[in-house]
Amino acid sequence: MNLKRYRVNNIKEALKFIKRDLGPDAMIVSTRQVKESSGAFGMFGKTMLEVTAAASDKKKDAAQANVPATKALETYSGTTETSETALANTFLTPKNKSVLSVTDETRKMMLPIQKELHGIRLSLGDLSSQSSGFDKHVMGELKHELGEMRHMLHILASRSSTLAEPDLPENLLLLYQQMKFSGLEERFSRRLVLEAQRNMTAEDIDSFAYVKIFIARMLMKIIKITRGLEDLKSSQKIVALLGPTGVGKTTTVAKLASEQILKYKRKVALISVDTNHNSAAGQIRSFAKKIKAAFSVVKDKADLNRVIDSYKDYDSIIIDTDGCSQRNDKQLFEMREIFDKRGRIHNALVLSATSKDNDMNEVTRKFGCMPIDSVIFTKLDESTAYGSLFNHAIRFKKPLSYLTVGQKVPEDIEVASSERLVDLLLNISGT
Template identity: 30%
Template sequence: MRVKRYVVQSMPDALSLIRSELGNDAVILNTKEIRVGGFMGMFRKKRMEVIAAIESEQPPSKQPPRPIAPQQAYRPPAQPPVYSAMQEETAAKATVVAQLRKEEREEPPQALSSPTPAAKQPQSFHKPETDSELAEEIRQMKQMIIGFSRQQTHPISRPAPMQSLYDRLILQEVASERVNQLLEEIASTDGYSTEWSAEATWNAARSILVGWLAPFQTTGITSSVRILHFVGPTGVGKTTTIAKLAAEQALQHKRRAGFITSDTYRIAAVDQLRTYANILNVPLEVVFSPLELSRAFKQLEDRDLIFMDTAGRNFRNELYVSEVNSLIQGRIDSDTYLVLSLTGKSKDMNIVARNFAEYGINKVLFTKSDETDSYGSILNIVLEHQLRPVYIASGQNVPEDIAPFDVQRYVDQLLGEWANE
């Protein structure tokens, strides 16, 4: 890593130097105000100290391949026998039961009065103190093994339409507990029969899912909101989304927009938003700390709507979430959108949503819906964290590729056509 220190009069001067010397991928590590020059501690001038760094690329080491002796013939390793996970678990439990019975038969009577030395005591399990406890543990283990065997021998049997619906939702990455809950509600519907057709099953599922999501339906940007914050991990499309919404508000609602960015973690991020600002003829203010927000708001006081872009960080870390939360608090006429990409892993999206939901953020905007065929993560996140989906974006075109989230349209997309399943 190359690290370099700059002492300049203002931050824009530092950005220009960093960009020219370290490139657009440089990262600002620290900024602070210092005093330089002067005479005997007097007449010193204020300057800005900026520490920047960039990862240095290390060429891969080139080692010649080790020659193989001609007499050495390759022999494939012996393949171990293949067992299913259920067979391995059943065999392990049976081994424990056999070991317990063996020790019960072989242990001498005096072992009850004279304790076994610590070094000779078995470490793989806790030995019961009495014969009755041993018998009870053996009985419980036998019941567990029998239960596992029954589950393996007699899998859950569903009518063909219900099984097709189950397979469709699992393929869409809907959480299994949500799928089972949906199937149970369908089965408890008035007039339900195992002879229902696929069309009737799909219609019942559609009605139930719409009922689940309807309480979270919300409108887009309201007239009472003047400041709109966008938070979320890096690479989810916050900056492009801001440009889409700003253009949509300007063209359809005739609201004059302004941009504020605190995403100074990467140098190129400011340039991207500045490019959109120039195209849309929108003023842009750059802030480096919460103390500079009042100045930025003062500069944009004639704007009807202000879009604020925040730095994309690893928001699985709660520390970064609390830092961003401190930056966006304090305004009653503001709102905050959590931006998530549908191409992300469901587990990671769930952790990020949970961390932001703990700070009271309750609206989410999904991006990159055109880059995936799985939409179950929307249902999982909305129901798990009580978040209201506001918009869904589907491409790079500004401002066309964004639309308000519609529950009915989403459920149709999630279920697909029953005839195709």
């Protein structure tokens, strides 16, 4: 990948150089204002724009973003009803969920498939009304298949949409590129900058900082946050961590348990749900022993209820589960039997920030067979494209509870905050 940095007077100048050196497909990775060092302590130095651009479409390589631990955005996170709130709300309305920017060419290609699907649906309807004995299970399976096909078509359509860059003032175009580069879906990035353009004065748009803050505030309103265990209303805090294999569930259980004991001085019990029957609870068992927490392994719902009842003197109960592939319907079914009802347990879906957008979508849809109260994103330290966290939050509207940023127990965990997430995407603190 080819990375180049330029110091220029304005963005137009930078774009000229970037096009010349890196070609028309180059992307702007970051921009910041710098002072040329001249005069005493650089005091009289001219303010220049430093632009870094990359000529590669391999986002993974290019976005070597670090994880800034700052909360610089807090100063901007007012809670009053602002125009950003209204904009964020329009952004979240269901009608926008299905907005697809599909080219005419793609639409033409999709038409016969859509017709075919429509035909199948009609035939299914006929079949079920004609035959009262038609197996409900088969019917359900077929409907499910249809749903999957429709979803795939949706993905295909969004992938094949080839859109021209929006015609925007420089600062908005820059932000648009930056967000896209960080993995925020094109249509979300586009919508954000267009909303900003509609709602900002031309004078404000001339300031890159203003534009960035305006968009940051919109994004902060869009992202839903819950302060994890601390937001649970019940006197006894019970949380279960669900999710695919290897995302960091057990490590996060250990971090949460440590926090409950060390920071909040609470009495903690740990439970491991072993649906795989592979006795993989060893890791968490020895951890429980180390931190002197009560510990049980359970196999099914009755078992779990009995153990929870026996822990009524404990302040917090944290439940670890076996990793469950979203493709393993049998195991998902067993899991659903246990965590089906909305009740005293807060179900947190654990996702790795390093996963691909489509995989995260599939996992969330499949785990959606259980009530999901919040999402925990792990491995932020290993991720380079934070846009997918936003794509997920916008698509599924699930509140985020925790972020984990490393392997170390107990320290590598944070209660999710919208300031932090927006900072990851826009690098506010680095400018």
